[in-house]
Structures are given as structure tokens and as C-alpha cells.
Amino acid sequence: MSDKVAKLELDGKTYDLPVLKPTLGPDVLDIRKLYGEADVFTFDPGFTSTAACESAITYIDGDVGELLYRGYPIEQLAEKSTHLEVCYLLLYGELPTAAQLADFTQRVTKHTMVHEQMHYFFRGFRRDAHPMATMVGVVGAMAAFYHDSTDINDPWQREVAAIRMIAKLPTIAAMAYKYSVGQPFVYPKNALSYAGNFLHMCFAVPAEEYVVSPILEKAMDRIMMLHADHEQNASTSTVRLAGSSGANPFACIAAGIACLWGPAHGGANQACLEMLKEIGTVDRIPEYIAKAKDKSSGFRLMGFGHRVYKNFDPRAKVMKESADEVLGLLGIENNPLLQVAKELERIALEDDYFVSKKLYPNVDFYSGIILEAMGFPTSMFTPIFAISRTVGWISQWKEMIADKNQKIGRPRQLYIGPQKRDYVDLRHR
Numbered sequence: 001m002s003d004k005v006a007k008l009e010l011d012g013k014t015y016d017l018p019v020l021k022p023t024l025g026p027d028v029l030d031i032r033k034l035y036g037e038a039d040v041f042t043f044d045p046g047f048t049s050t051a052a053c054e055s056a057i058t059y060i061d062g063d064v065g066e067l068l069y070r071g072y073p074i075e076q077l078a079e080k081s082t083h084l085e086v087c088y089l090l091l092y093g094e095l096p097t098a099a100q101l102a103d104f105t106q107r108v109t110k111h112t113m114v115h116e117q118m119h120y121f122f123r124g125f126r127r128d129a130h131p132m133a134t135m136v137g138v139v140g141a142m143a144a145f146y147h148d149s150t151d152i153n154d155p156w157q158r159e160v161a162a163i164r165m166i167a168k169l170p171t172i173a174a175m176a177y178k179y180s181v182g183q184p185f186v187y188p189k190n191a192l193s194y195a196g197n198f199l200h201m202c203f204a205v206p207a208e209e210y211v212v213s214p215i216l217e218k219a220m221d222r223i224m225m226l227h228a229d230h231e232q233n234a235s236t237s238t239v240r241l242a243g244s245s246g247a248n249p250f251a252c253i254a255a256g257i258a259c260l261w262g263p264a265h266g267g268a269n270q271a272c273l274e275m276l277k278e279i280g281t282v283d284r285i286p287e288y289i290a291k292a293k294d295k296s297s298g299f300r301l302m303g304f305g306h307r308v309y310k311n312f313d314p315r316a317k318v319m320k321e322s323a324d325e326v327l328g329l330l331g332i333e334n335n336p337l338l339q340v341a342k343e344l345e346r347i348a349l350e351d352d353y354f355v356s357k358k359l360y361p362n363v364d365f366y367s368g369i370i371l372e373a374m375g376f377p378t379s380m381f382t383p384i385f386a387i388s389r390t391v392g393w394i395s396q397w398k399e400m401i402a403d404k405n406q407k408i409g410r411p412r413q414l415y416i417g418p419q420k421r422d423y424v425d426l427r428h429r
């Protein structure tokens with residue numbers, strides 16, 4: 001709280017709105033008492049000007065293109081850290097000591113297998129189901145398999161649920177993939193790293209030995225880190241809203257996965273690669289730029305634009321470097337999709353439409369190129385985002401449960417329906 005107070009004048013009366021001071025970012029007007037005192041709501045569809053909670057986890061400055069996890073810049077973490085270390089940081093607030101990291105890694109690693117009965121659950125799905133559809137179902141069903149960690153009032157159960165989800169989401173996503181291609185499920189291998197184990201569960205087959213490429217393992221780990229948390233985005237807000245009713249953590253994360261699936265959010269990485277393929281060659285770019293500028297086409301450049309970043313998305317910068325590195329190391333730097341992506345970015349960033357609307361490549365613009373080079377089909381891109389974001393969702397959910405000011409989320413509305421009227425009997429309509 002600061003000494004500053006904003007004044008609202010309405011119908012000849014003045015109302016004081018306290019100004020809250022964040023550690024970083026713009027001041028926040030406290031309107032919690034406004035309805036009680038002035039009998040008015042505020043109107044903010046899409047929450048463009050509304051803070052829905054206090055949080056100490058992630059900070060974004062969209063004007064300068066800055067992303068901090070617990071204060072640490074994403075660029076430093078992407079260069080020096082690992083996904084599991086970032087998981088610890090997001091969950092517990094500080095970088096771990098060597099002993100804490102070893103203990104955390106051990107705890108996650110020991111939970112990578114899923115209940116054997118879950119295999120039958122998978123078999124109920126059609127083989128051609130989108131892996132995100134399967135994941136929403138299976139993660140929601142975790143509450144039925146692990147009901148010893150669904151009591152949200154027990155800190156120990158909350159901790160076990162968190163570790164279980166961080167550990168099992170890669171296994172569940174890999175099983176969804178294996179099921180869709182008709183191959184046997186591959187059990188986790190605990191000697192491997194978090195990212196290496198995921199690649200192993202996706203690409204190993206019983207018929208031959210699979211050796212995890214260190215290049216791909218590092219690239220996958222970096223993709224996971226870059227996606228690990230992103231403040232109060234749509235899926236995280238969904239997790240918080242679901243959790244605000246006291247729902248169990250597995251149900252909340254399943255809700256987050258469902259929200260992430262949309263093409264304006266996590267589904268953009270799949271949509272972006274499909275768009276790059278559709279463009280196909282550099283000479284067709286102007287046609288697609290024109291389409292994106294034409295509102296009546298309904299077409300948007302996927303992987304472009306962001307609600308918060310109005311300068312650049314720092315994750316996209318790291319991802320672009322990673323795409324160059326991975327494709328270079330794999331000897332496929334002349335990949336036509338990468339050429340199309342780079343040229344599309346160059347042309348769009350010189351175009352008045354994109355410049356004036358501050359539309360820049362976002363994290364999804366280059367991630368699909370890396371994932372395809374690794375051998376993933378486009379349908380697995382969003383599940384990989386979901387694995388990576390799981391720790392962010394859980395950290396935010398845990399923070400919310402521990403918040404004494406937490407209330408059930410219940411937005412109000414600007415009602416524009418009919419006035420009160422009397423029922424009309426069927427024969428008089």
C-alpha cells in the first residue's frame with residue numbers, strides 16, 4: 001500500500017481508491033470496496049487492465065521485452081539453468097543448493113511412472129484422438145488414481161500432487177503420442193534427465209536401442225524452461241479460477257490444459273508450423289502478409305503478437321537462436337521452413353501494419369521448427385507446451401491456496417439482456 005489515493009467522482013460523490021505498490025510494474029488501483037460503497041462495477045472484458053491476484057512468481061515488462069522468473073531474467077536461466085532447477089525456483093521461490101536440487105530431482109524422478117491401470121484408460125480413446133484431448137481426460141482422471149493427494153487443505157498432499165504432476169505429465173504426453181501412432185508405451189528411464197527421458201519415451205521402440213542425442217536433449221530442456229511460466233495468462237488464470245472453488249489440483253491442471261489448447265494460446269505453435277508449411281516458399285509470403293492485414297479474411301499470422309509484449313518477446317529471441325543452433329548441429333540449416341520463417345519475420349517487421357500494432361514474433365514462432373526437426377508431429381507441439389507449463393500452473397495454484405485473501409473467483413457482468421417480463425403462455429406466442 002502507498003500513500004497515494006485515486007479519487008473517483010460519480011453522481012456528485014467522491015470515492016477514494018487506494019493505490020497499491022508492486023515491487024515492479026505499474027501501480028494498481030484497489031477497487032475491492034467500490035461496489036459496496038458506490039454500487040458500480042468496473043468493465044474489463046479480457047482483463048486488459050485488471051490484476052486478479054497478488055503473485056510473487058513471474059514478472060513481465062511487455063514494453064521492454066523482459067521476463068523474470070522469481071526475479072531472474074529468462075535469458076540467464078535459458079543459458080545457465082535446467083528445466084528441473086527452474087521448476088524448483090518457481091515452486092519454492094529460490095534457486096536450490098546442490099543438495100536441494102539433488103533431492104528435488106530424486107523426488108521427481110521417483111514419480112515418473114503412472115499407475116498401471118492408467119494404460120487401460122488410454123486404450124478407451126480412439127487412436128486418431130488429438131493428444132491434447134487425451135491429456136485433458138487423463139490428467140483429469142489422475143484425481144481418480146491418486147486420491148491420496150487431492151486434499152487441498154493438507155500441505156503435504158499439495159506437495160505430493162505437485163511432484164506427481166511435474167513427474168507424470170511427460171509420461172502421459174508420451175503415452176498419448178505412442179498411442180496415436182500405434183506403438184507400445186515406453187516406460188520412463190530414471191537414469192535419464194527430465195528432457196532426455198521425455199524424448200526416450202516418445203521415440204524409443206522395443207525393437208532397437210534409442211540413444212538420446214545431447215543436442216536434442218538440451219534443446220528440449222530449453223523449450224521447457226522458456227514455457228515454464230508466464231504470469232496470469234489464460235490457462236494459468238483458468239487453473240486459478242478452477243482452484244478458487246476448492247477443486248482438486250488434478251482437475252485444475254486439466255482445466256488449464258483445456259484452455260491452453262486454443263490457437264490463440266498454446267495451440268498457436270501447431271497452427272504456426274502448419275501456416276509456415278502452407279506458405280511453403282518465400283515468394284508466397286506477400287500474399288499471406290496481405291491476408292493477415294485484411295480483417296475480412298479472418299486470418300492472423302500465427303506466432304505473431306502478444307497481449308503483454310509490445311516490443312519483443314524475449315522467449316522468441318532465445319528460441320530463434322536455439323532453432324539456428326539445433327538445425328545447424330543437425331546439418332539441416334537450409335530447412336525451407338526456417339527460411340520462410342526468417343523471411344516472414346523480416347518482411348512483417350518492416351511492414352507498417354505490424355510495426356504500428358506492435359506485433360512481433362512470439363515464443364511459438366520458432367519453437368515448432370525445432371520440434372519438427374526433432375521428429376515430433378505438429379499435434380505434439382501443444383502437449384509439449386503443457387508439460388512445460390505444468391510447473392507454472394502448479395506454482396500459481398499453490399500460491400493461491402496459501403493466499404489468505406483468496407476468494408472464489410466470481411466476475412460480475414454488464415447485463416444487456418431483456419428487462420423483467422412476464423411469462424407468455426405457449427398459445428399466445
Ligand code: CMC
Pocket residue numbers: 230233263264265266267268292293299300301302303304305306307308357359362363364
Ligand atoms: N496477425 C494479424 N493481426 C494481428 C495479429 C496477428 N497475429 N495479432 C493481433 N493482430 C491485430 C488485431 O487484428 C488487432 O487489430 P485492430 O486493433 O485493428 O483491431 C490488433 O492487432 C490487436 O489485436 P488483439 O487481438 O486485440 O490483441 P490481443 O492482445 O487480444 O491478442 C494474441 C493477442 C496473441 C491473441 C493475438 O496477437 C493473436 O491472435 N496472435 C496469433 C496467435 C498466437 O500466436 N498466439 C500465441 C501467443 S504467445 C504463446 C502463449 O502465450 O500462448
